[in-house]
Amino acid sequence: MTRNSLFAKLFSLIFAIFMLAPLVVVVGVAFTPEGFLEFPPSGISLRWFWAILDNPDFIDAAIMSLQLGVASATIATVICVPAALAIGGGRFAGRDALQALFLSPLTVPTVVLGIAFLRFLSMLGLNGTFGGLVFCHVVIVVPFVLRLVLASVTGLDPSIARAATSLGAGGWTVFRRITLPAIVPGIVGGWVLAFITSFDELTVTVFIVNPATTTLPVKLFSHITQTTDPLVASVSTVAILFTVALMLIVDRLYGLDRLLIGEGSR
Amino acid sequence: MAILELRDLTKRFGETVAVDRFTLSVEKGEFVSLLGPSGCGKTTTLQMIAGFETPSGGAIHLNGRDLAKIPARSRGLGIVFQTYALFPHMTVEENVGFGLEMRKVPAAERKKRIAATLDLVHLSHLSGRYPRQMSGGQRQRVALARALVIEPELLLLDEPLSNLDAKLREEMQLELRRIQQEAGVTTLLVTHDQSEAMALSDRIAVMQGGRLVQEATPFDAYDRPTNGFVSSFLGKSNAIDAHVESVGADGTVLRCGDLRLNGPAHGEAAGPVLISLRPERIEFCGEGDGVVAGRVTERIFLGDQWLFKVDTSLGEILVMRRNSGRREPDVGETVHLAWQAEHLRILAVETAA
Amino acid sequence: MTSARPWLLSAPALVIFAVMLLTPLVMTAVLSFNSFDFYGGIKPTFGFQNYADVLSDSYFYEIFLRTFLIALATTVIAALIGTPQAYFLLRMHPFWRSLMILVVLGPLLISVVVRTLGWAILLGNNGVINDALRSIGLIERPLKMMYTSGGIVLALVHVMVPFMILAVWAALQRQDPATEKAAESLGARPATVFRRIVLPQAMPGILSGSLIVFSLSASAFATPAILGGRRVKVVSTTVYDEFLNTLNWPLGAAIAVILLVSVLAIMVAWNKLVEKRFAGVFE
Incomplete structure (x- = not known):
């Protein structure tokens, strides 16, 4: 169906420029040889990329974000798979309430979640600890994992599991041999989306980190609000490249639109 | 007098030839079926007549006019789609009136014609309903009314009964024939269902691999098939x-x-x-x-x-x-x-x- | 199937949510009723003083009004851009469509901080846009875009429009493509087909997308914090300041609770409205 008019093509082109412009300038600025932000850069220099190495703060923050992303995505996935099987498996009293609860972090303003976690963790004396951060991030990413796993669970034909049972398979065997392989794409997609969400999270995290557990977005944020030198641009560029690589892999494996829409749209 | 004339109509998609030098003429008031298995080119032929596909070769004439340069919206054909394609956000009345609205028919006359057409398809009592609140057979009638109300020179039916269950399908066959004859509209039906084609049509054009293999009355096509394909496909x-x-x-x-x-x-x-x-x-x-x-x-x-x-x-x-x-x-x-x-x-x- | 099974399966998630979500939220609600003084800190008293302070102060009124106006403007603009773009996306050649999907959805996966940094570079007084406009002689003095609500809206639209496109796109994919052909065969021009056939069928998507965009914009933090700073404060940056600078946690908690309640109220009202409007038409 290639019946788009010239107007539609022009509209799409301008829209694409609008979407890409801020990313392009960030990458462009990162290559400046000067000591201030300029675009287009007056030359091409890797000066500010080398400068990252002299700022171990950023590297530590990136490592912290990676660890946090992996830990929270993994825990969220492990608790979401059984929950999704329960919610997607059939009607029971309280099912809708349960689902609403697990999706509620999406509707509560993130700043509210941030202060709530801050209040809670500081009362327990866990504020700024890695363990505290991980469990806060688990709550934030659970909705994303649940939506994707739930979509693949409800997409399953329930008669397939019944067919396996009729052929003599026990409950655990049905799960391991039939259900699990069928929902693996949803689980993988959910984990990746959870990882990215955690890796990028700022609003909640900014309340509950301390200097030792600062994540990359928080480090970038505080740096930007104090000074704007090309260092933030080069760090951002590395983050963009990392995300693009991850995105391309996911698009090949799972489909970016399926990942983000959360339902089988292909 | 022939209302619709297809001459050497051809459609190629890259290397494959979907419709191959297809020639057919349909007389005024006639009910003709394009019959064939899926992939025989019948739907592509219909899409070309409707203006949704551009022919690779050949010509389509409607009442003497060459349709090649006329966009789909100006061809004035009544089309009943396989999925009915009813507008879900409009009531029955609004659905049926849409074509008249596009033709800028005054409101009073529009109302009269909608009422008359809904009467023809026996749906007058449901004019305020939305499509989702209706059964398959009722939606089918709305689609038919929407196509008929603009008094088209030609009515195109694209597998109109394939979404109905067997019993309803038989009932609707009779209804379709009655409505077509009452409206006196020239009709081209595309179908893969041989019993539907035989029950409804004055003439059947059997297609195979993009070509016309036999054109005859239902009785003759059944009784005197011209090749093994027709004889095994019909009955x-x-x-x-x-x-x-x-x-x-x-x-x-x-x-x-x-x-x-x-x-x-x-x-x-x-x-x-x-x-x-x-x-x-x-x-x-x-x-x-x-x-x-x-x-x-x-x-x-x-x-x-x-x-x-x-x-x-x-x-x-x-x-x-x-x-x-x-x-x-x-x-x-x-x-x-x-x-x-x-x-x-x-x-x-x-x-x- | 016993009735305990689903609860057993959900138990780990349920425990984590009870401890890590419900408890902190309740504690925050309680906190908002406590009092605070600069020397003694938080006092475990119970009263509506913080709410009275917020609701009677025109300073906070202005912040709430600004926040909701920014969110509203962002929602309207995102709908105006996102709806046609979703439709064009649906009609694109598959190759261009998959490329465009990367362009639309890719930024969603990149940190808002990074994207807002891009807008800061574009919008500054010596930023890319002002430089370009000056060099072609269109303006003499720079247009002020940093530290304005307009700049925040622009950057927020960039952040939010993918959500709108996703929602509209999902609605458009449920539409029977033959309805457009049917309208065309009945004599409708392309613009009429869009206005009379496509737009009404996309409406449920536009409405649900608007809800998502509005609630996310009303509680957005990074974008207004970087582009608005202390000069253009919104609710979330005010809460941040109360908690991490002024240290008046009870007041910050009260502001946050008001934000939460008003966002939830708007969502519920909106859903009611949508359900009423579309009862019977769509499932």
């Missing part, structure tokens, strides 16, 4: 390989293995041919009168009919018997089959099809 048929042995003034003598069969006079002088024989033209008879003997291998009860599979020296032969309450042969019984020579159809063997 049930026994296909038997044979050789023409001699052609005389009063008939043809055919050889089929060890058997010699008499058939009607036919143009084929010699060589291999295909015999087509309808199962309902075969009778069980006494031992001496049979053309061929065989053993019943399967017996299927269809309510008003019995269907037998009989293993004979001609191969497996299907026999259809009306259920008249008599005892019919059982599986394993030996039976003798007879038919009149004039019921055999001698067809050319298809070359590379």
